[in-house]
Amino acid sequence: MDSAISDAAADPAAAGRPERAALAGTADNGLKIVVVGGFGVGKTTLVRSVSEIRPLNTEETMTRAGEQVDDTAGVAAKTATTVAFDFGRITLDARNVLYLFGAPGQERFWFLWDRLFSGTLGAVVLVDTRRIADSWYAIDRLEHHGTPFIVACNDFGGPHHREADIREALDLHPRVPLIHCDARSRDSARDVLIALVEHLRTLYASGAGPAAPAQEAVS
Template sequence: MDFKASDAIPGPRAEDRLPHTAQAAAKIVIVGGFGVGKTTMVGAVSEIRPLTTEETMTQAGIGVDDNYGSDTKTATTVAMDFGRIRITDQVVLYLFGTPGQERFWFLWNGLFEGALGAVVLVDTRRLEVSYDVMGQLEERGVPFVVAVNSFPDGPRYPVEDLREALDLTPEIPIVECDVRRRASSRDVLLTLMRFLHSMALSGSLV
């Protein structure tokens, strides 16, 4: 069969190729409840075109999915989001955003496998949806930091009040962020890497 030139499969963009200086890579998962900003964070911070598996929300999700504060949301992640960012010229992070609805949590097993650490995105309007998420990470032994996504109508709480409400130990970092801003999302990832480094130095990261 003859193929026209236009039928050729396009190769990766130059900016999507892994930098030749990269010497180490780590898998990081971005987790949280439905609509907390996981897809937005991956898209904002990724240096490559992010891979998303969003599908249009349908009437079937009514009464099943928790869509509080997401009345204008028309699509939802059903498998994962994927992106990549260089923290330094030598260190590359592969980012995997998880689906938020509980009915898709069976996919988390594969996404958590091999993860060095995680970011738990929190919406202060519904802190309770974070409990099971953090429980899943603790059960699997995946270290994490908590990032409070700043929604315009979300209440603000002192860090220590949040730590108590989320039942977090003193060493787990809590940071505020705006996942729409690349710099803010990158700062969250840097916080996670510093936390993991401190765990490695103390011998608590295995």
């Protein structure tokens, strides 16, 4: 299994990124954010775009055998898929580091999510508006765990939808931010994370921080 992304020539998002930037010895506070969503919505791409290091990924080539397992409707051109999780890193300052985890989107890997959400500061739900129903499970699990999240609609060049229509389709609480992004763009991916941090700050300032999960995660 390949566990590293290829060099900058094969990874345009790596251009200008320090090659395997060393983690400062003073860093002692790790913050965790999870990027979650349906199959093929761009989670790996977003982590790859914004990470300061060449991210760890667990992508495998899709084969004909998987056609009977994974629903590839709307993502027929997809040739590889995450089978565990993606991992990236952003250094915030000398003492604080942000760790990014991209969750696998296929239903057969959903059992990993409860463990992956453990200790998470917050989450990004990435949505393809052509396949909104694929994002319902992610939102349901985050709400179950009491994990704060925002929703980011990834731009696949599809038809434009009004924000009110997307909110209604996802049954979003009014206080959950809904933004648009291009997961391929480093600046856009960074803005998604900034939006999440600002949402978390607002929640904590209002005293409406993360709620306790409805029950313990399944072992």
